[in-house]
Amino acid sequence: MTSSIYGPSSSASYRPFPSTRHNWHSQFCFICYIFFSLSFLRMSQGRGSAVATLMVMSLLVLLYCEVAEAATYTVGDAGGWTFNVVGWPKGKRFRAGDILQFNYNPSFHNVVGVGKVGYSTCKTLRGAKVYQTGNERIRLVKGQNFFICNFPGHCESGMKIAVTAV
DSSP: OEEETTEEEOOOOOOSOGGGTTSHHHHHHHHHHHHHHHHHHHHTTTOHHHHHHHHHHHHHHHHHHHHTTOOEEETTGGGOSOTTOTTTTTTOOBOTTOEEEEEOOTTTOOEEEEOHHHHHHTOOOTTOEEEOSSEEEEEOOSEEEEEEOOSTTTGGGTOEEEEEEO
16 A cells, blocks of 8 residues: 555555656657547447446546556665755656655654654654555655654664655
8 A cells, every 4th residue: 555645545656767757758658649649539430338448447547647657766775764865856747646665663763744843853843644554665756755754863863865856
C-alpha cells in the first residue's frame, strides 16, 4: 500500500529509469492515443457497441500511460533511512506521484511527514503523519514534501529530507 503525506492510496507503480521518463514510453502513449482516437472517429459512424468498446480501451491506455510514469526512489539508497541523509535528494528530479521508499528499523527510527516549520525546527507539529513500520512507501505530492525522524536528536543529526516534486 502506498501513502501520500496526506493519507493512504492503493495504487503504485514502478519506473526503473527516472531519466527516461519522457522518452520511449511517452512516445508510445502518444502513438496509442492517436491510433485509438482515429479508430474512434472511423467507427463512430453507426457502430454503437464498437464505439463504446473503443472508448473504454482508449481510456485504459491513457490511464496506463499516466500511472506508468511514477518512479520509486529508495531514500538513502543502500544505506536506507538513517543519519546524515539530509543531502540525499540533491541532484535528483522528483515528480508528483513518485514514490519514496523508506527502509529502517522501527525500533530506532520513524518517518514523519511535516511542513516547512517542522522540518526547520525538527519538531513534530499537531496533525503530522507518523509512519512506524520500517517499510514506508510514500507518494510525493506536487510542491514541497518534508520528512523527519522525530526520535530525540535524530532530525538534528541530519535524519531529515526536503523533496520538491514538480
